[in-house]
Amino acid sequence: MKIVIDWVRCEGNGACVVAAPELFDIDNEDMLIVLDETPSEDKRAALERAVASCPRRAIVIEG
Amino acid sequence: MAGQAPPRTIAIAGGSLAGLSAAEELRAQGFGESIIVVGREPEMPYDRPPLSKQMLKGEMAADALALACKPDMDITWRLGKSATGLDVGARTLTLDDGESLAFDGLVIATGASPRRLPFGGLAGMHVLRTRQDAEQLKADLDRQPARVVVIGGGFIGAEIAATCRALNIAVTIVEPLPGLLIRALGPMVSELVGNIHRDQGVELRTGTQAFDALADGAGRVRAIRLSDGTEIETDVVVVAVGVVPETHWLEGSGLDISDGVLCDATCLAAPGIAAAGDIARWPNTRFDECRRVEHWDNAIQQGRYAARRLLADESATTEPYTPVPWVWSDQFGLKLQVYGSTVLHDELRFVDGPTDDHKFVALYRRGGRLAGVAGIGKVRSLLGYRRMLEAGTSWDDATSATSASAQGTAQ
Numbered sequence: 017m018k019i020v021i022d023w024v025r026c027e028g029n030g031a032c033v034v035a036a037p038e039l040f041d042i043d044n045e046d047m048l049i050v051l052d053e054t055p056s057e058d059k060r061a062a063l064e065r066a067v068a069s070c071p072r073r074a075i076v077i078e079g
Numbered sequence: 080m081a082g083q084a085p086p087r088t089i090a091i092a093g094g095s096l097a098g099l100s101a102a103e104e105l106r107a108q109g110f111g112e113s114i115i116v117v118g119r120e121p122e123m124p125y126d127r128p129p130l131s132k133q134m135l136k137g138e139m140a141a142d143a144l145a146l147a148c149k150p151d152m153d154i155t156w157r158l159g160k161s162a163t164g165l166d167v168g169a170r171t172l173t174l175d176d177g178e179s180l181a182f183d184g185l186v187i188a189t190g191a192s193p194r195r196l197p198f199g200g201l202a203g204m205h206v207l208r209t210r211q212d213a214e215q216l217k218a219d220l221d222r223q224p225a226r227v228v229v230i231g232g233g234f235i236g237a238e239i240a241a242t243c244r245a246l247n248i249a250v251t252i253v254e255p256l257p258g259l260l261i262r263a264l265g266p267m268v269s270e271l272v273g274n275i276h277r278d279q280g281v282e283l284r285t286g287t288q289a290f291d292a293l294a295d296g297a298g299r300v301r302a303i304r305l306s307d308g309t310e311i312e313t314d315v316v317v318v319a320v321g322v323v324p325e326t327h328w329l330e331g332s333g334l335d336i337s338d339g340v341l342c343d344a345t346c347l348a349a350p351g352i353a354a355a356g357d358i359a360r361w362p363n364t365r366f367d368e369c370r371r372v373e374h375w376d377n378a379i380q381q382g383r384y385a386a387r388r389l390l391a392d393e394s395a396t397t398e399p400y401t402p403v404p405w406v407w408s409d410q411f412g413l414k415l416q417v418y419g420s421t422v423l424h425d426e427l428r429f430v431d432g433p434t435d436d437h438k439f440v441a442l443y444r445r446g447g448r449l450a451g452v453a454g455i456g457k458v459r460s461l462l463g464y465r466r467m468l469e470a471g472t473s474w475d476d477a478t479s480a481t482s483a484s485a486q487g488t489a490q
Binding site: 027030031034042043046068069071 | 100103128375376379407409457458
């Protein structure tokens with residue numbers, strides 16, 4: 017499972033940080049940080065919450 | 080044990096974000112029976128936030144608005160149809176084509192519609208809620224009108240004004256209260272947002288009411304008359320004075336629809352009947368308030384919660400729905416975000432900024448607690464306060480954490 021971010025769409029809203037703090041963070045310049053680009057399968061539910069909560073639909077799960 | 084048969088048919092009245100989220104969550108929870116979604120608009124669910132921004136600017140085509148809907152979900156869509164009645168005891172919905180639809184569980188998610196003014200209805204006067212509304216407004220903006228008048232200085236009105244400026248169209252906001260967003264965010268943040276708008280060339284007519292719309296010979300709006308008697312010449316008007324919940328079809332159902340559908344703390348309006356999204360009024364025990372939340376994010380979260388609620392045994396204790404509401408607004412390339420509950424606050428305090436480029440973080444106190452946070456930019460800091468809202472942090476702890484982190488940054 018791989019997290020792919022559409023960096024053109026991402027606005028650094030931080031919704032994914034709320035949904036899955038173990039996978040995402042925001043830096044001091046309001047840029048998204050992906051903490052683990054290839055998370056283990058047990059993170060899938062949290063990741064799917066993050067995907068759905070993104071107002072820009074900028075997160076894609078591959079695999 | 081009381082127990083109950085598991086639901087076989089779950090109906091969802093409302094085919095937008097809350098209804099879609101409920102349907103998706105039902106499937107995600109393993110519900111394998113029938114899901115029927117009744118939607119008034121003739122099209123599949125689409126995303127509304129871009130309507131006031133990217134779509135009006137022509138940056139986003141209408142078909143790009145579609146909300147991703149997994150193809151294997153096996154949902155029956157009854158689109159272009161409205162629910163016209165509900166029998167709570169018999170658990171049936173009546174549709175506008177006369178069909179009677181029996182259900183075991185129902186999610187009421189019919190949302191809200193733009194509030195209308197007592198005058199108007201002229202050509203050139205718009206509201207903005209649906210894709211069709213946006214297409215009609217865009218057609219008028221594409222003609223590069225000499226001026227647009229936006230009636231209402233809330234989130235939607237402010238965003239439309241910002242979009243007009245991006246299109247290099249002169250725009251006036253008419254707002255009866257003393258400032259933009261003032262009801263939601265208080266005078267200090269309102270002043271800051273107002274200054275941003277003025278700097279960008281938006282004319283603000285606050286503290287005055289739009290009183291009448293004047294027509295030209297062809298029946299098109301030619302001016303808006305204000306309560307002080309002055310007239311603003313314009314041939315495009317957007318009325319953005321809030322929404323009213325779509326509850327008229329529930330009259331006589333026995334549900335309390337005094338302001339939306341009144342629910343308990345678990346979003347149930349009656350046995351087997353939940354509500355979600357703009358239409359649902361429920362006691363959020365986290366903030367000791369009972370109100371509707373008209374935010375995009377709440378439509379998703381509450382839609383999902385309502386689905387889980389219907390699948391849970393009604394006799395079982397269910398965790399109440401206690402979200403930390405979140406809303407964002409994009410204006411002039413600035414991202415305003417609000418977490419928690421900022422209305423009816425006792426105190427507003429800037430803990431960071433405002434900076435020269437308008438970034439800030441402001442905290443809202445209600446009683447002895449941190450109740451809300453608003454800011455432009457500074458997302459990381461806002462998320463920190465969001466966690467405090469989730470934890471129920473006291474005002475003193477929240478504000479002392481501020482000074483501690485500020486010192487930490489300075490070193």
